[in-house]
Amino acid sequence: MSLGKKQDNPDRAPRLLFYSHDTFGLGHLRRSRALAAAMTEADPSASALILTGSPVAGRFTFPRRVDHVRLPGVTKRSDGSYAARTIGMGIDEVTELRSGLIKTAVQQFDPDVLIVDKEPTGFRGELLPTLEFLEQSCDTKLVLGLRDVLDEPEVLAAEWDRKDAIAATERFYHEIWVYGLHSIYDPTEGLPLSAAARSRLHWTGYLRRDLGPIGEPPEQPYILITPGGGGDGKAMVNLVLSAYEQDPTLSPRAVLVYGPFLSGESRDEFETRVAALYGRVTAVGFESQIETLFAGAAGVVCMGGYNTFCEVLSFDKRAVIVPRTTPRLEQWIRASRAENLGLVRMLDEQRDGLTTDAMIRAIRELPRQPLPSQAISDGLLDGLDYVTGRVDALLHREQERATG
The missing domain is CATH 3.40.50.2000 (Glycogen Phosphorylase B;)
Structure with a gap:
């Protein structure tokens, strides 16, 4: 053309x-x-x-x-x-x-x-x-x-x-x-x-998102944890780590991508907690080829940014979205609409509570969620x-x- x-x-x-x-x-x-x-x-x-x-x-x-x-x-x-x-x-x-x-x-x-x-x-x-x-x-x-x-x-x-x-x-x-x-x-x-x-x-x-050649994913099975750029992802990462710390039987293991903007003391604290989980959670700082990790994941826990949402749909991954609500309601609006359509599940602060127990339940129920492809309409992607x-x-x- x-x-x-x-x-x-x-x-x-x-x-x-x-x-x-x-x-x-x-x-x-x-x-x-x-x-x-x-x-x-x-x-x-x-x-x-x-x-x-x-x-x-x-x-x-x-x-x-x-x-x-x-x-x-x-x-x-x-x-x-x-x-x-x-x-x-x-x-x-x-x-x-x-x-x-x-x-x-x-x-x-x-x-x-x-x-x-x-x-x-x-x-x-x-x-x-x-x-x-x-x-x-x-x-x-x-x-x-x-x-x-x-x-x-x-x-x-x-x-x-x-x-x-x-x-x-x-x-x-x-x-x-x-x-x-x-x-x-x-x-x-x-x-x-x-x-x-x-x-x-x-x-x-x-x-x-591009579904072309991808690299070799990590050892499977795993769920992908991604806060996008990471600058506003501390609360979500903390919840996931708390879930694995509180429930030693929680599986599968998690691969955490911090994002380039999650740094400083929070990142150092998270690194210490990840190390103490002895491989049940592993972490990388910034993955420019995150498509490889999406492709191999059994499911995704993420925030509700536009690009991450497109990746969830493109790679047809079961997902739990933990949307931010400040300074904009953008992510919450997107996640709630997507949940109503059966594309994802949302962990909502008002309805579900952003607690460790709520995150444990969400991760355990992730394999039983329908795939997005079961609800995707014509023209969506x-x-x-x-x-x-x-x-x-x-x-x-x-x-x-x-x-x-």
């Missing part, structure tokens, strides 16, 4: 640019990486560049013809404010620096399509100068990509109003892709989008196929206008 050509140079191969602000966690980068891989595989001549603020971007492998540019990192403080992660600059200075780097990358790379993940105006509005530049001087197609769940409707509406995100979405974006299904959840519910903007909405389905088709349509439409 050919994805189209730039109208001022019909012989130039397509260029795709992804903006992934990544102030915390791995979700935005991993989603952009999956999309870039699918699109460059669909058109072997296409190339993709990911702009990311993730501090661990360099620890990932990227497919051929996919590269990344690391933006200066920022981190969120406990009071909700932001600060530069490493360089000695104030947050306004580092935002301005990031904004300039983004605009320069766009001018030099000259993308056919820019796909923005989640934030219509970027981190602290850093994307606006680039969006205005593209509106004035380029034929680049602009796409806003939204995960299946963002937050409670009222909370999201207030956040988008504060960030002027509605105005930016209405003004700049040619299409809005929702990486989920309308029948499961509508992340734009409560947003005052115009009828014209809603006509540009595309429900893609979830983004299936078709997201990657859908978006490659949309890119093809966008670029061919532009080519037809240029030659018509």
Whole structure:
């Protein structure tokens, strides 16, 4: 499949640019990486560049013809404010620096399509100068990509109003892709989008994870314990370790992936507890090829992030999801919807209690859960196929206008 050509140079191969602000966690980068891989595989001549603020971007492998540019990192403080992660600059200075780097990358790379993940105006509005530049001087197609769940409707509406995100979405974006299904959840519910903007909405389905060649999994059977990036996974990891400590007969053994952001004293304490379990739980810090561990697992205990949920469905694994409820209800909404559909089981703080006994029961009952495939509906995991088709349509439409 050919994805189209730039109208001022019909012989130039397509260029795709992804903006992934990544102030915390791995979700935005991993989603952009999956999309870039699918699109460059669909058109072997296409190339993709990911702009990311993730501090661990360099620890990932990227497919051929996919590269990344690391933006200066920022981190969120406990009071909700932001600060530069490493360089000695104030947050306004580092935002301005990031904004300039983004605009320069766009001018030099000259993308056919820019796909923005989640934030219509970027981190602290850093994307606006680039969006205005593209509106004035380029034929680049602009796409806003939204995960299946963002937050409670009222909370999201207030956040988008504060960030002027509605105005930016209405003004700049040619299409809005929702990486989920309308029948499961509508992340734009409560947003005052115009009828014209809603006509540009595309429900893609979830983004299936690569089921290609995988490595040799650890000795089986085991259950996989993954808190995603790990930065907010301490409570879940503690519960799992407590379950194995309290019940010496609990099986099968567990393989724990901390994630790159679970570190410091908490990580040291967990390492000590893992060692005392004498192989009933083993742990690794960060597994960029976590697909291998998913493929070999008898089940999964995880948090409710978008990418982990896609992996559970793609590898058809029985799963217990322990969703976070702060600072957003996103994970809880996703997990509760999925449980109602019979895709996973949720360990809910209000209903079940986040206790050691509740975790022991959940792990023991895991083998008796139905597989997700028994409840998956048509189109649920078709997201990657859908978006490659949309890119093809966008670029061919532009080519037809240029030659018509």
